[in-house]
Every structure is written in C-alpha cells, then in structure tokens.
Amino acid sequence: MKKLNRNTKYLKPFKNIYILVLIVFVVWMIFADNNSWLIHRELNSEIKDLETEREYYKKGKEKDDKEFKELSTELGLEKFAREEYYMKRENEDIFIIEYEDSLKTE
Numbered sequence: 001m002k003k004l005n006r007n008t009k010y011l012k013p014f015k016n017i018y019i020l021v022l023i024v025f026v027v028w029m030i031f032a033d034n035n036s037w038l039i040h041r042e043l044n045s046e047i048k049d050l051e052t053e054r055e056y057y058k059k060g061k062e063k064d065d066k067e068f069k070e071l072s073t074e075l076g077l078e079k080f081a082r083e084e085y086y087m088k089r090e091n092e093d094i095f096i097i098e099y100e101d102s103l104k105t106e
Contacts, residue, residue, distance in 0.1 A: 070076035
C-alpha cells in the first residue's frame with residue numbers, strides 16, 4: 001500500500017490540467033513548432049557565421065582599396081610592373097635572385 005501512496009505523491013502535480021497544458025506547450029515550443037528554440041539556435045549560429053564572413057570580406061575590401069590607391073599613382077604602377085612582370089627601363093639590366101627554398105621542385 002505504501003508503494004501506491006508514494007507513486008501518487010509524485011503524480012499528483014500531473015493531475016492538474018494547467019500544469020499538463022504548460023508542459024505540453026513547453027515541449028511543443030522547444031521541439032515541434034516552426035519557430036522552435038532549436039531552429040532559433042541554428043539561425044543564430046548562421047547569423048554569427050555570416051557576420052564573421054562579412055568582417056572577413058570588409059577587411060579584404062580595405063586591403064584591395066589600399067592596393068588600388070597604390071596602383072593609381074605612377075610610382076606604384078611602375079613598382080608593380082617591375083616586381084610582377086619584370087619590366088625595365090631602357091639601358092637597364094635586371095638581375096633576378098631566387099633562393100633554393102623558393103624554387104619549385106618536382
């Protein structure tokens with residue numbers, strides 16, 4: 001008889017209709033609804049990832065703008081042409097020094 005009495009003691013709150021409705025509502029809102037907590041958590045993590053990506057591209061844009069300003073000047077353009085395309089002025093010799101660790105080996 002005591003075991004039955006002990007079980008009814010724990011089940012007594014579940015006999016209240018308001019508590020049952022509250023439990024069903026909470027479970028529904030956490031797992032089953034279209035606006036559930038799980039979906040909100042996923043969307044918040046996606047927003048955080050997109051904001052991080054946005055910052056990355058902003059920094060890249062700032063870097064590109066800086067390089068564009070350098071290439072806009074005649075000296076910057078000449079420097080770029082000399083370094084990347086090995087261009088030279090008349091009566092000028094260019095010596096390219098390559099180190100062993102920078103050479104491509106197969």
